[in-house]
Amino acid sequence: MLGAGLDTSREMTQEVKMKTILITGASSGIGLETARTLIRQGYSVIGVARSEANCDRAKEMILSDNPNAKIIFFMADLMQQREVVRVAEEITLYLNEKCSGELYALINNAGCVRSWYMTTDEGYEQQFALNHLAGFLLTHKLLPALIKAQGRVIMTGSESHKGIKVRWDNIMLSRRYNPLTAYKQSKLCNILFAKGLNDRYAAAGIRAYVVDPGLVNTDIGSKETGALVNFIWSVRKRYGVPPSVPAKTYEFLCEQKFPPDGLYYYFCKEKNYSKQVTSQNADRLFELSERLCDIRYEKV
Numbered sequence: 001m002l003g004a005g006l007d008t009s010r011e012m013t014q015e016v017k018m019k020t021i022l023i024t025g026a027s028s029g030i031g032l033e034t035a036r037t038l039i040r041q042g043y044s045v046i047g048v049a050r051s052e053a054n055c056d057r058a059k060e061m062i063l064s065d066n067p068n069a070k071i072i073f074f075m076a077d078l079m080q081q082r083e084v085v086r087v088a089e090e091i092t093l094y095l096n097e098k099c100s101g102e103l104y105a106l107i108n109n110a111g112c113v114r115s116w117y118m119t120t121d122e123g124y125e126q127q128f129a130l131n132h133l134a135g136f137l138l139t140h141k142l143l144p145a146l147i148k149a150q151g152r153v154i155m156t157g158s159e160s161h162k163g164i165k166v167r168w169d170n171i172m173l174s175r176r177y178n179p180l181t182a183y184k185q186s187k188l189c190n191i192l193f194a195k196g197l198n199d200r201y202a203a204a205g206i207r208a209y210v211v212d213p214g215l216v217n218t219d220i221g222s223k224e225t226g227a228l229v230n231f232i233w234s235v236r237k238r239y240g241v242p243p244s245v246p247a248k249t250y251e252f253l254c255e256q257k258f259p260p261d262g263l264y265y266y267f268c269k270e271k272n273y274s275k276q277v278t279s280q281n282a283d284r285l286f287e288l289s290e291r292l293c294d295i296r297y298e299k300v
Ligand SMILES: NC(=O)c1ccc[n+]([C@@H]2O[C@H](COP(=O)([O-])OP(=O)(O)OC[C@H]3O[C@@H](n4cnc5c(N)ncnc54)[C@H](OP(=O)(O)O)[C@@H]3O)[C@@H](O)[C@H]2O)c1
Pocket: 024, 025, 026, 027, 028, 029, 030, 031, 048, 049, 050, 051, 054, 076, 077, 078, 079, 109, 110, 111, 112, 130, 131, 156, 157, 158, 159, 213, 214, 215, 216, 217, 218, 219, 220, 221, 223, 240
């Protein structure tokens, strides 16, 4: 198990039962800062990211902050579905062994932007695959642990989800590809997924949310993008807030004793979202994504 080698937490035992939170994309940017914030609040954190070097660096930063931090990283390229399935199995074993099989919160945060049409091994457009499908599949695999903990699922969304509709006839946008439209659509899918999860699993005690982090000064626009996107992002990100700012909204959603009723949160407050976010569109996205991931979310 790749993750086992990275477990430097000091005896993640059950003596004091801590709530466990899983954050994807915890090796940099918003995910890393959210991990640090939640650890300071006393949570045990499982990070998932794709690069051993970046996971090691993140782990060192977290431990230098707080040498007693309960942190473990698992590595997976979440763009590839077989990797999502593999890491979900490893994490489930870990949760069963160390956390009574309970996952208090899952933060589906890993994300990317692209400059041109690129596909995964499965042939799916990469922004759709990572920003939406990875979280859709990972959440399904971890549902038993989330249900056991009456847990929360939190997606990292974006204001950019507004002003577009899902292209149901060509969801990978393969014809006349526009990378910005693909990004915006993937962020609209985050809210539809959260809405659909609430429709299906509120009765089982699960609540789903979306955090809108605002414009944040991270390197997302400089990873596997072309020179133009790289340049635009390097200028734009300077106007962004530090990742510690949106981290407070994840903390707020995790810290509320009774799960708040809202769906879309910005600066710890509910914010309005696109009128495209309806149960009908959520059902349609579930149906399509289930087919693409070869899974079935059962209604309870
Ligand atoms: N920055 C903003 O202004 C902004 C605004 C709205 C929404 N968001 C959303 O915020 C989320 C986090 O973005 P960020 O700005 O914090 O960017 P970031 O610093 O690039 O963080 C992205 C995280 O995802 C990981 N990742 C990337 N590709 C992956 C893959 N294939 N498999 C597994 N992990 C992968 C990255 O790993 P590495 O460390 O190895 O790169 C990193 O940990 C994204 O969903 C993004 O859409 C950001």
